[in-house]
Amino acid sequence: MADLSVFPITQRWPAQHPDRLQLYSLNTPNGVKVSIMLEETGLPYEPHLVDITKDESWTPEFLSLNPNGKIPAIIDPDGPGAKPLALFESGAILVYLAEKTGRLIPADAAGRYETLQWVMFQMGGMGPIFGQVGYFNKFAGKAIEDKRPLERYVAESKRVLGVIDRRLEGRDWIMGDQYTIADIAMLGWVRNLIGFYEARDLVGFDELRNVPAWLERGLARPAVKRGLEIPKRP
Structure with missing residues (x-):
């Protein structure tokens, strides 16, 4: 099982299921891109609510994952090479999840x-x-x-x-x-x-x-x- 404790964000939003993909988000138009993608693909994941109305995306813990201070962001414990991968920017996450699963993007x-x-x-x-x-x-x-x-x-x-x-x-x-x-x-x-x-x-x-x-x-x-x-x- 991946050790996610090396990621400071898990101090504020602890992973109850560290073997699952961790989602840090809120259901804004950008945030729901990733939650919809995860629901469509069926990948196991654990969502964490980051309340942007309380500036939680500007906390040191969140900024350690995304220095731009915007949701969504993810940690995939089973990233490339079976190593944890932290990723931000909703478009980049969509592409990553599409390529990881081989779904929702054309093969050619x-x-x-x-x-x-x-x-x-x-x-x-x-x-x-x-x-x-x-x-x-x-x-x-x-x-x-x-x-x-x-x-x-x-x-x-x-x-x-x-x-x-x-x-x-x-x-x-x-x-x-x-x-x-x-x-x-x-x-x-x-x-x-x-x-x-x-x-x-x-x-x-x-x-x-x-x-x-x-x-x-x-x-x-x-x-x-x-x-x-x-x-x-x-």
């Missing part, structure tokens, strides 16, 4: 790289832009009298959604018939944009041809339903 090189490009699209475009819409539409930014920032991010969100909508024309999933980590990367963010961020009408979500049905298909998956609640918010 061309399909693999095409899938990765859409994961990067979510990380570099969708996530940051949708997050800004949330800030300026629902949170502290809502009080700013100048509405140009909100208008800018709403317009860019519409553009990003349009890219996905066109990609999904004639396809059930981003990669066609195969549900992949590209879908997992995006589902939580689109759900958050129109739900928690209250921007459904702002971005014209119901005017899209394909994204609403794709989101419905994704949210109907049992593993997605479970993953969206892990770890539960306090």
